[in-house]
Amino acid sequence: MDTPNLEYVTILDAADRLIVPGFVNAHYHSHDILAKGTMEEVPLETWCMLALPPQYPARSREEIKVRTILGALECLRSGITTVQDMVTLFPFDPAHLDAVLEAYEEIGIRAVVSPQYADISRASRTPMWADVFPAELHADLSGAAEPDTRFDLLTYLEETYFASEPRRRLTWGLGPIAPESCSTELVERTVELSTRYDLPIFTHLYESKSMALQARLDFPGYGGSLVRRMQSEGMLGPKVSLAHSVWMLPDEIDILASTGTNVTLNVVSNLKLKCGIPPIREFQDARSISLLGAIIAPPAIAKISSRL
């Protein structure tokens, strides 16, 4: 064996230490960090009416940088060295995204940044909201990402970042927030960008029971299955990661396994927001799915390790 050249090597004293690979937080939202400790014990749909960035006045660049650093610090203290951030910046301001990148680069965590986007409004994609709420309130029923007719986020990201020189410790992902919030055209554009720039795709699937119900109601052509719709539109496979997946059906798990699609579980978040318990063993037994451990629960951080 060759003797290593130690001239440029840093020696760490790891006596009495167990050395493990840094954990990967594969699903996280830095915009939720300052909401931590608020709105405990509410179901997801209530949380969605009250706690998402489009429902608040624009934040300052300083606040965005501080919250990003705080979240990254809590990740690092839990043994997480890579974080995937599906961040919403609303209304979008290039200086705010710059603050997120600056925060990650300064604190030193490895980050996969995937700003969220959608082109179908929340009010029209949550079962019964459009019927129950008066029409004048529909504009206020926002999701974490809403259609933005003033600004083309994907073109901005492509021109400013995807096509630029890679940065140290910082890579990009595509964040179509949920397939039911994206038209076929937006899904196809996402897949095209993923192929062109070799980017992973992150989205939410069947987090709450109402999201599964909505799929049954809105996609009869696909047997009520968002997985079948995504398969038909080409958005499954090893570059795709589906967060939550609590209400996934057995035949859908088979499709994910046969296409090598990733699933990211968020069990603390699912309990906190009263969404349910995902079919953990079924995902594991499907083998080709990489079941991913603990994540961030909005609004509290689910530590990936409570001292292991």
Added chain:
Amino acid sequence: MKLTATLAAVSQADPGPTQADRVFYSATRGGALSVSLELEVGQIDVGFRADLVLIDLTDPS
């Protein structure tokens, strides 16, 4: 990680394989696969980034 490992007993009541190693895999190599960094992080091996965590084995907590 602990919650994922223990909740597996709820999602499927029959006793199954040990969860600790499966969940550890999920939090390391599985996570790296999910974010398309499987050739860089998630393993301690030649060619991988030295993104390492040192856990103090003398700390009883």
